[in-house]
Amino acid sequence: MSRPPTFVPPPCARSLRLPTARGDFAVLDARPPTGNVRGTALLLPGYTGSKEDFIAMLEPLAEAGYRAVAVDGRGQYETDGPNDQGAYAQSELAHDVLAQAAAAGGRVHLVGHSLGGQIARAAVLLDASPFLSLTLMSSGPAEISPAQRQRVELLADALGVMTMDEVWSAMQAMDAAAPEDFDAVRNGHREDLRRRWLRHNPAQLLVTGQQLAAEPDRIDELASVRPLPKHVLSGERDDTWPVPLLDEMARRLGAHRTVVQGAEHSPNTDRPRETAQALVRFWDRH
Numbered sequence: 566m567s568r569p570p571t572f573v574p575p576p577c578a579r580s581l582r583l584p585t586a587r588g589d590f591a592v593l594d595a596r597p598p599t600g601n602v603r604g605t606a607l608l609l610p611g612y613t614g615s616k617e618d619f620i621a622m623l624e625p626l627a628e629a630g631y632r633a634v635a636v637d638g639r640g641q642y643e644t645d646g647p648n649d650q651g652a653y654a655q656s657e658l659a660h661d662v663l664a665q666a667a668a669a670g671g672r673v674h675l676v677g678h679s680l681g682g683q684i685a686r687a688a689v690l691l692d693a694s695p696f697l698s699l700t701l702m703s704s705g706p707a708e709i710s711p712a713q714r715q716r717v718e719l720l721a722d723a724l725g726v727m728t729m730d731e732v733w734s735a736m737q738a739m740d741a742a743a744p745e746d747f748d749a750v751r752n753g754h755r756e757d758l759r760r761r762w763l764r765h766n767p768a769q770l771l772v773t774g775q776q777l778a779a780e781p782d783r784i785d786e787l788a789s790v791r792p793l794p795k796h797v798l799s800g801e802r803d804d805t806w807p808v809p810l811l812d813e814m815a816r817r818l819g820a821h822r823t824v825v826q827g828a829e830h831s832p833n834t835d836r837p838r839e840t841a842q843a844l845v846r847f848w849d850r851h
Contacts, residue, residue, distance in 0.1 A: 591643035611679030640769030705806030800828030
């Protein structure tokens with residue numbers, strides 16, 4: 566589970582609802598302090614995540630002149646979603662992204678972390694015209710690693726027989742030795758994480774978990790989408806998609822490649838300022 570450093574947005578960002586042709590989505594909308602916007606970025610979170618996973622990146626992006634719109638997808642945290650599992654088919658989520666891009670003002674730089682990257686890819690393959698560039702952040706070419714597939718399967722089994730609150734308690738018991746959890750206890754941050762978990766729709770978690778475990782390789786399709794500039798960004802270690810696999814994916818895409826030192830699967834929370842700087846350098850080129 567991703568652990569954003571805080572759930573309190575910086576002064577440059579507002580928490581609001583983004584009205585779209587496919588319903589309203591909860592977003593954090595950060596804008597440059599000068600009002601001079603060089604471009605807009607749409608940021609999609611990963612599995613079990615939320616818009617808050619980008620919260621530490623919003624200020625440096627705004628300072629660089631970019632508007633950043635971080636989104637809760639349908640069924641994630643503060644965006645409601647139905648209990649019907651069919652509502653979370655990848656094509657449905659991809660159409661949501663197209664609607665979000667239109668509502669954000671048209672041509673945007675699209676960034677997807679982990680699961681968000683695979684949804685971003687699906688959106689681009691439906692219609693690339695709303696996007697100025699695509700960044701796949703710690704998001705691989707196909708299904709997740711065997712170890713992560715096992716974790717997703719365990720979660721699915723648990724969701725079949727336990728409440729969300731019971732699953733949360735079980736996950737916390739397994740993670741009790743993690744140092745960051747002791748910090749969370751001291752500053753009350755664990756309650757923010759718990760509240761986010763409880764507001765996820767279980768149907769969304771079940772369906773998107775299945776997608777992660779069975780996603781086909783669509784890199785050749787994506788490589789043929791031109792002239793869209795592409796960027797593969799990751800930490801220097803990743804247990805969901807091995808870094809050499811991401812290196813090879815970038816080569817196949819002809820994509821710009823960034824490895825954020827000191828970061829693992831979530832460079833957006835591990836090294837947010839360095840990650841924001843890498844995005845700005847890429848966007849500035851295009």
